[in-house]
Structure formats: structure tokens, C-alpha cells
Amino acid sequence: MAIIYVISVKNVLSTPELSGSKSAKQFFTNIISEIVVDHIVIDFSDVKQMNFPFALQYLETKQHLTLKKIKEIGMSKSVCQMFQMAQKEIDQSSLKTLNNKEILQKQLPT
Numbered sequence: 001m002a003i004i005y006v007i008s009v010k011n012v013l014s015t016p017e018l019s020g021s022k023s024a025k026q027f028f029t030n031i032i033s034e035i036v037v038d039h040i041v042i043d044f045s046d047v048k049q050m051n052f053p054f055a056l057q058y059l060e061t062k063q064h065l066t067l068k069k070i071k072e073i074g075m076s077k078s079v080c081q082m083f084q085m086a087q088k089e090i091d092q093s094s095l096k097t098l099n100n101k102e103i104l105q106k107q108l109p110t
Contacts, residue, residue: 004039007031010046018050021057028061038068045074055086063090 010016012031013023032040062070075083 002039003037004041005035005037006041006043007035008043008045010044016046016048018047018054020051021053024054024057025061027058028065032065032068032070035068040068040070042070042072043074044072044076044079047074047076047079050079050082052082052086055082056089059083059086059090 009018009027013027018024072083
């Protein structure tokens, strides 16, 4: 039986508006990394706004946490849209990195 830990973002960060990559990084460093269970539910209920730097840093940091399974719930339409925009940026950045590696490999003498 898995233990699931639920975190209310609004209660933990004490604000209905999430902004800045530093805040997202601190959220993972100070809160998520301290939780000893593997399954975490992050509740975004009552979060009114999130800016792009927060969403981008949140998703990038989450990707590096391979030992924890994180699920988001309670996202408003605007928060969900911001996450989608940030994920699109991450996907495009990854694609550019892959394309650059392919170009470099083609340029290397064999």
C-alpha cells in the first residue's frame, strides 16, 4: 500500500498568485525534497494566477525528480494553460538540443 502525501500550494506558499522561478525552485528544495514518501499530490486549488517563469521552473525541476511520483490536481484553467505553455517551451528546447546534436554529429569527421 502506497502512502500519498497531499500538499496545498496556496497554504504552503501562502499566496494565491505564483510567480518567479526562484519561488518554484524553493518550493521543490524546501518542501518537496523534505517529503519522504514517493507519491505526492500537489493541490493547486485556490491558486488564481501563475506566471510563466514559475511554471517553467516547476516543470523543469519536477522532471529531475525521478524517485518521486508527482501528480497535480485542482488546477484552474489559467494555471493549466500556463503549464501547457511552459511544457511547450520545454519540448521545443529539447527538440532544438537534439537537432543541434545531430548537426554536430554530421560535422564530425569519421
